[in-house]
Amino acid sequence: MSEPTHHHPVIVIGAGPIGLAAAAQLAERGLDFLVLEAGSSVAAAIEDWRHVRLFSPWRYDLDPAAQRLLERAGWQQPELDDLPTGGELIDAYLAPLAKTPELTDRIRYEAEVVAVTREGYDRVRTQGRENAPFLVRLQDGQELRGSAVLDASGTWRKPNVLGGSGIPARGEQTTPIHRALPDVLGADRETFAHQRTAVVGAGHSAATTVIELGALADQEEGTRIAWVVRGTSQERSYGGGAGDELPARGALGAKLRQLVQSGRVELVSGFRTEAIENGALVDGDRRVDADVIVNSTGFRPDHDLVAELRLDLDPILGSTRALAPLIDPNVHSCGTVPPHGVDELAHPEQGYYAIGAKAYGRAPTFLLATGYEQARSVVAALAGDWEAARSVELNLPQTGVCSSNLAAPKGLTTGLALEDVSATQQGCCG
Template sequence: MSEQTGAPVVVIGAGPVGLAAAAHLAERGVEFTVLESGPSVAAAIEEWRHVKLFSPWRYDIDSAARRLLERSGWTEPDLGKLPTGGDLIDSYLAPLTKTPELDGRIRYDAPVVAVTRVGFDRIRTTGREAAPFLIRLADGTELLASAVIDAAGTWREPNVLGGSGIPARGEVETVEGVAHALPDVLGADRDRYAGRRTAVVGAGHSAATTLLDLGQLAKEVPGTEVVWVVRGTDQARTYGGGEADELPARGALGSRLKKLVQSGRVELVSSFRIEAIARAADSRVRLVSGEREVVADTVVNSTGFRPDHGMVSELRLDLDPILGSTRALAPLIDPNKHSCGTVPPHGVDELAHPEPGYYAVGAKSYGRAPTFLLATGYEQARSVVAALAGDWEAARDVQLDLPETGVCSSNLAYGDTADTAGGCCGPGPQAVEVSAPAGRGLATGISGGLLTVVEDKSSGCCG
């Protein structure tokens, strides 16, 4: 495709999956440019650099990226250790950008606002496939591309707090009282939470990470109160598979959270569908559900994320009406049926749209499904790049071996029952030695749903 148009492949996003795509493009000799909206590599991860991933390094390094790094004299980290978000940047992604193959190919502070075809809106068909892509940046700059790999992620698009999928009444007006997921409760953001009452909304692993950190803060600072607000009646999905999880750090997360709730240091408010948000007379935030309400100094939105397809609205996309992923991928990642470990291998065919040459990879490819893992994104990137290079045999030889969560029932994905009649755990857990320093979080994961785990005062996220 690059030869046809004379333009490079453009990768949107310089996070782990975007840079994996860049590494594979470099290996195959395909011209490319990476556009990063932030001022530095992996700007989204920079915001949660304090969180420790629950997946060890062995799952966090792309194969092509490893080869480029090794040729530059890079020292591989201990593959059994659990990196923080900061480690991921400092020890892996930042060195990757300095390799000869990627150096000078990444453009920072370059947010993309629109992607279309030169001379073609979404309606026009004849000759469309031969036209290069036109990419417009926020500063008005325009670039041409032979193909687009969209690894922009979903971190900037959190779900709303409203329990019906739209903002609760008053949610927009009370935005100052709402914090983004994964605040640095025990570090930079400590003063906002110490000695105050915090409500954490959400039933995923990013919520669990924050709750565990707040629980630790409550032990250290008198007067610190924590309330966990969820829509469902059963927290089996959040508590996870425990010792049956093939990632011990991930399995430990739910077990620690369950004990924290049972200890009374976290107040659990279930069956609470947020209908309205308002300021109380003392300036605190009021969450309202029918006749019930929760009042807190700060509300942490840990409800997950959703993709923003606005910038590609003039491209021809075939999106699943429920998840917002491709229609072909949706049944493979449906969180009502699949946990992280039961997603089957998938690549370029499942990621393809009616618009030839445009592929969303990484967390954005999953739409609103929260089960994305880094290893999934790396295989997506490898498959898509192989296809763009014309190597369809390699593109369709997809391999994906994800660690099972140990949550056996499909009913546990979003249901309110603990009935385990509906599913199976997959392969049994493997023994993996996990060590983590006391005091900070364990997490692994990049957007679509940050998973987290805690071991000895540590919490974590999705990988």
């Protein structure tokens, strides 16, 4: 017979910003916990885009509980109005946080989770289910048991497909395609210089890459850019401009608009990729020839590892059914998402919560601040403090547009303002 559930730690999947925020909250509450990180270091997903600058300043990127742990360890807070890169988010915040006395021995690296279930229970069996511990299997075959599971693994490892119908375009799976946010002006420069690149997608990660390619084209003759989008109006991509409460996010859209209007970027709109043939994107009788293709179409959650848990998922977004109307990108921008917490994140499987970018499913409206509040609320509930768990607050910068958290490269500036990105996503930000 299994040990009582409460004898096991809370298992947090992912040592990114949201996973470590949950760990900090658990530490403050005195709850036993273990953080499992698939990578060899903290925030391994963010390492993939460490060159990218956030468009949200430090004041929106720090979790309060994490700050308290860091300050007790002698940490110096960065300037709150500065815009960190992904690398600075790791080096100045997440790596020191992971080394605090409360967290350092509670994080396991190279511990990729491949399945989560209830010990002795598949999805069908009910009687006694809530008393069985969670069984977490790792890639190496090791199995761990937990009293609860907080899945902060994000969505970065599961990009959307290029196919305009939600499935891979014909030829997509046999065509070399570059993932979102390549380091165009740095490590990946030779891949893009003197080439024609098609960037597919209408969010901030696409805008970032298009802008970087524009800068590269100024330096490297023969560098050409096609920006390929399904929509016929790009006003959402161009953003709130001067009216955006995050100035760098507004500047990103303004620079993108300038590149298109100047003719330096070829805008291909109303294009639904049906096939990729000999390096060209195909939509009926329309073709976009390219030497390099970048997939910036966003990300989606991987629910396969929890397939034997009882989830209540919205059929459209893949978030919880209760959260979906609050984050619907057809209605909300990232700055208009209302406060939400444990009640909106709960599944029929008691004790399992997806938090962070994964909680949003396929909605691209996630910001770090929303993930931090999710973590605080859920951990308060696990501690039995339901008053705190249900007292949710969120103060986000308003904007008319937000389709992604990611934006621009380190050091890239325009005549308007420093370009930047707000890290999630991200998925990125388990």
